[in-house]
Amino acid sequence: MTKQFVSDIKDRDAVSAVFLVKDKILAMAKNGKPYMNLRLMDKSGDIEAKVWDNTEVLDKQFDKDDFVKIRGKASVYMNKMQVVIAEITRVPEENVVLADFLPESPRNRTDMRQELTDTIAQLGDSNLKSLMAAFLADEPLMHLYCQAPAAKGMHHVYLGGLLEHSLSLVKLVKRVVPLYSGINEDLLIVGALLHDVGKVYEMSFERAFDYTDAGKLLGHITIGVELVDDKIRLVEGFPRELALLLKHMLLSHHGQYEYGSPKRPKTVEATILNYLDDMDSKINGIQAHIAKEAVSSSRWTAHHRLYDRYFFKSSGMASDQEVEQVEDETCQATPGEPDERAARPTFNNQPLKALENMNLF
Numbered sequence: 001m002t003k004q005f006v007s008d009i010k011d012r013d014a015v016s017a018v019f020l021v022k023d024k025i026l027a028m029a030k031n032g033k034p035y036m037n038l039r040l041m042d043k044s045g046d047i048e049a050k051v052w053d054n055t056e057v058l059d060k061q062f063d064k065d066d067f068v069k070i071r072g073k074a075s076v077y078m079n080k081m082q083v084v085i086a087e088i089t090r091v092p093e094e095n096v097v098l099a100d101f102l103p104e105s106p107r108n109r110t111d112m113r114q115e116l117t118d119t120i121a122q123l124g125d126s127n128l129k130s131l132m133a134a135f136l137a138d139e140p141l142m143h144l145y146c147q148a149p150a151a152k153g154m155h156h157v158y159l160g161g162l163l164e165h166s167l168s169l170v171k172l173v174k175r176v177v178p179l180y181s182g183i184n185e186d187l188l189i190v191g192a193l194l195h196d197v198g199k200v201y202e203m204s205f206e207r208a209f210d211y212t213d214a215g216k217l218l219g220h221i222t223i224g225v226e227l228v229d230d231k232i233r234l235v236e237g238f239p240r241e242l243a244l245l246l247k248h249m250l251l252s253h254h255g256q257y258e259y260g261s262p263k264r265p266k267t268v269e270a271t272i273l274n275y276l277d278d279m280d281s282k283i284n285g286i287q288a289h290i291a292k293e294a295v296s297s298s299r300w301t302a303h304h305r306l307y308d309r310y311f312f313k314s315s316g317m318a319s320d321q322e323v324e325q326v327e328d329e330t331c332q333a334t335p336g337e338p339d340e341r342a343a344r345p346t347f348n349n350q351p352l353k354a355l356e357n358m359n360l361f
Contacts, residue, residue: 003100007044013074015083018091020101022046022208024064026055040070040083041208043103045292049083062090065207067101079296102205105160112163113146116193119170125186127238128246132190134231135197141227144200151199152209154306155285159205165280166193172276180268187242188269191249195273198224198250221262224250249273286311 004017019040029035036051036059049072051058062068072085105112120136123129136142150156150165169192177185198220204210214223225247232238248270254261255274265271285306290313293301301311 003042005044005100006040006042006047009047009074009081009083011074011076011081014072015074016069016071018067018069018096019047020208021062021064021066021068024062026059038085040068041103042101043099045103047081047083049085051085051088058088062088065210067091067093067096076296079293079298079302102207103158105156105158105164107160107164109146109160109163112160112167113142115167116146116163119167119189119193123186123189125242127235127242128186128190130235131228131231131238131246132193134234135194138231141200145197147205148200148203149205149209150196150281152203152211155281155288157209157288162196162199165284166196168280169193169195169273169276172280173272176272176276182268183272184245184269187245187249188272191246191253191269191273192276194224194228194246195250195253195277196220196224197227198222219260221250221254221260245269253277282307 004015006019009015019042021038022041023037023039025037027035027037033052034055036055038049038051039046040049041047049070067090069089069091070083070085071087072083074081074083076082117136120129120132123132135145146163147159148162149158150161156162156165170189173185173188173192177183177188201223202212202215202218202220204212228247228250229243232243245267248263248267249265252261252263252265252270253273255278256264265274286304289304290301290311293313296302299313301313303310
């Protein structure tokens with residue numbers, strides 16, 4: 001029987017499938033009745049689910065990170081798809097195909113591994129090249145590096161996400177370096193490849209993505225600096241100042257103390273890495289947020305908690321404009337949702353003529 005994936009679920013669909021429990025919360029409704037709020041996932045994405053009946057009994061029958069078989073009905077609520085569950089039962093791990101339940105990078109991991117090898121081969125600095133060769137030679141570590149997600153929930157949240165993110169930074173570095181003089185490109189490339197290497201031990205990713213004990217106690221920045229220091233010791237004659245500069249990039253790549261950075265960037269290379277890392281992370285996270293709401297007819301996303309804002313879905317490209325024109329001609333507002341064509345700025349219930357004259361509508 002073909003599995004029903006999260007990405008297949010449409011409004012008003014009957015849902016009968018096995019999912020991985022990503023989050024589980026027992027809460028209380030306004031009327032005082034307990035309910036269960038779940039986040040169910042498979043490799044195609046995740047979806048919110050509610051259990052309204054018999055919650056106290058069901059709560060004891062499965063836990064977070066368990067596989068469950070559910071039967072329910074899908075519906076769109078506040079621009080997001082959710083499932084109201086009628087039945088839910090735990091499924092033993094041996095009865096599922098694990099590959100169906102963890103999202104993967106859209107890029108082929110074998111291709112990315114080869115791109116990583118090629119990037120290291122092109123380094124001109126012999127010390128940095130030897131350092132990266134020491135990482136490549138550590139096969140257990142490299143297996144984790146190529147498999148790990150880049151984060152639990154912010155960006156590149158899928159297997160292979162760490163490697164994809166790191167290679168994206170390398171591409172950005174190669175675009176930025178020619179614009180300025182005196183930049184150590186090899187140092188920046190190695191910093192891009194190693195800035196998040198500590199995440200291989202900070203996170204667990206055999207089931208739902210979560211933090212390890214080491215991750216919670218030390219964090220990926222500390223773990224990463226330790227890993228780099230261990231590998232530097234394997235390279236005879238590695239320059240002390242080069243080691244300081246590289247470790248500083250890891251320690252400062254979050255930019256500010258309030259973002260978990262032990263140090264703020266104090267070299268040009270560390271500053272560039274901080275900004276490129278921030279940009280790549282944010283763009284991936286925003287695009288993923290927009291993609292999750294493809295089911296919604298609204299031109300705006302739901303509120304993004306992390307960035308504390310809504311995002312406009314249209315990019316202004318011709319394909320978007322053609323879709324908007326068709327929607328204008330054929331679509332009406334969904335019952336219970338605002339008609340955005342009517343939601344023009346007003347004052348005392350009168351349209352703002354000045355804005356209309358500027359052809360904003």
